[in-house]
Amino acid sequence: MAKQYSPSNIAVIGMEWGDEGKGKIIDFLAEGADVVARFNGGNNAGHTIEAEDKKIVLHLIPSGVMRKNKLNVVGNGLVVDPKVLLQEIKFLEKNKIKVSPENFVISENAHIILPHHIEEDKKAGGKIGTTARGIGPAYTDKAARIGLKAYEFIDENIFKKRFGNGEFYQEYKNYAEALKPYVNDTATIINYAIDRNKKVIFEGAQGTLLDIDHGTYPFVTSSSCTAGGVCTGLGISPKKVQSIMGVCKAYKTRVGMGPFPTEITGAVGEKIQKIGKEFGATTGRQRRVGWFDALVGKYAVMVNGVDSIALTKLDVFTTVDKLKICVAYKHKSGIIKNFTTNMKILQDCQPVYEELDGWWDDITKVKSYDKLPNNAKKYLRRIEELLKVPISIVSVGPKREQTIVTRNEFLF
Numbered sequence: 001m002a003k004q005y006s007p008s009n010i011a012v013i014g015m016e017w018g019d020e021g022k023g024k025i026i027d028f029l030a031e032g033a034d035v036v037a038r039f040n041g042g043n044n045a046g047h048t049i050e051a052e053d054k055k056i057v058l059h060l061i062p063s064g065v066m067r068k069n070k071l072n073v074v075g076n077g078l079v080v081d082p083k084v085l086l087q088e089i090k091f092l093e094k095n096k097i098k099v100s101p102e103n104f105v106i107s108e109n110a111h112i113i114l115p116h117h118i119e120e121d122k123k124a125g126g127k128i129g130t131t132a133r134g135i136g137p138a139y140t141d142k143a144a145r146i147g148l149k150a151y152e153f154i155d156e157n158i159f160k161k162r163f164g165n166g167e168f169y170q171e172y173k174n175y176a177e178a179l180k181p182y183v184n185d186t187a188t189i190i191n192y193a194i195d196r197n198k199k200v201i202f203e204g205a206q207g208t209l210l211d212i213d214h215g216t217y218p219f220v221t222s223s224s225c226t227a228g229g230v231c232t233g234l235g236i237s238p239k240k241v242q243s244i245m246g247v248c249k250a251y252k253t254r255v256g257m258g259p260f261p262t263e264i265t266g267a268v269g270e271k272i273q274k275i276g277k278e279f280g281a282t283t284g285r286q287r288r289v290g291w292f293d294a295l296v297g298k299y300a301v302m303v304n305g306v307d308s309i310a311l312t313k314l315d316v317f318t319t320v321d322k323l324k325i326c327v328a329y330k331h332k333s334g335i336i337k338n339f340t341t342n343m344k345i346l347q348d349c350q351p352v353y354e355e356l357d358g359w360w361d362d363i364t365k366v367k368s369y370d371k372l373p374n375n376a377k378k379y380l381r382r383i384e385e386l387l388k389v390p391i392s393i394v395s396v397g398p399k400r401e402q403t404i405v406t407r408n409e410f411l412f
Helices: 022-032 082-094 115-124 135-143 156-163 169-182 186-195 228-234 266-276 294-304 374-387
Strands: 009-014 035-038 047-051 054-058 071-074 104-107 200-203 243-249 252-254 288-290 308-312 322-331 334-336 350-357 391-395 403-405
Touching: 009 022, 022 047, 022 200, 022 243, 022 308, 022 391, 035 186, 071 186, 082 169, 104 169, 104 186, 115 135, 156 169, 186 200, 186 228, 243 294, 266 288, 294 322, 294 374, 308 374, 322 374, 350 374, 374 391
Parallel strands: 009 200, 009 243, 035 071, 035 200, 071 104, 243 308, 308 391
Antiparallel strands: 047 054, 252 288, 322 334, 322 350, 391 403
8 A cells, every 4th residue: 555654765666677767766866865775786777867967877876976965875785896886986076976985885795796707798698688797697606605795805815815816806906995995884874874764765776577586587687676675685674665666667668688568669669769769878779669568567566565656758758649558468368467477478468558649748848747738647647547556756858857746745
């Protein structure tokens, strides 16, 4: 049941195959937050923020970094490429965004990506949509209990004993020294903040359908992207998570291979790709686009316990004459009304659509729900009806100020 009060912490979860616009939503929410803590993934993420005349793409550092006086936390659930992280810190400082141990900490239990992980990833190829950043092999070593934790990485004796003969040792020893001031006991830090009613955002990367357990396996990532990952990836009790906000686009996108029942081809699909600038923030790969899939939405609500939805890129549909929402799948076995991660079934599903009228008014400068075109409001209401969850935020453009709050009780 949706909560009817302002929470002191919010988990922000992608409801699809990633690329939902989580970075923008988290940056918007971060104005009222004290802590922003990422709980999964690595530099396969690409969270884009447009604010203060800057466009920043973050791969590892949480999306609260552009706000002053916020603590940004990389949790134990991440795998960290130290070279990429230091490059990101340098990039942010070049853009006059402060990064120091005062506003950024890394879990001592986060695992480290090393050169051999990246090489293994590249050899595996891109058939399942990997970013070839070493993410999967690093998580594999973690599961096999042969990985390298951050506290071991910054301990010269441990690191030398394990990798002192490696060609990369001296280079990575320097990275370890540079990152040592940031490494900390983040589980204690986060729990301390929560217990004192500090405002905390739990930042998810990728999305529900890329989750290693609940996604469209094997076309998934190697971490827990769903709300359950908040607890394992940060070291907090499920009892402490107060509100869960799901982020989804007004349409669907995915990168790489795998079944995509509502995929749009032809002129309309190309139009949405172009207007929506549907190219990956991390890899630059073109995203496939599809109509809104209510079965995907209901599934994400179910496995995450979503309390409210932040819907992004509604503006992309301006001038699209007819909009479609998938409400069921046709399959040789009959009509399917619930999403399935069974690839054998999903690949043979055909969408059953409802059709709604579009709108032609520019909505990129609209500041309130009431000022949206009637057909846009009908579209949003239909999504709420199908998913049985209220929409609390509507994004009508990439910039921070292009954000409409529709339900305040789900925000700080």
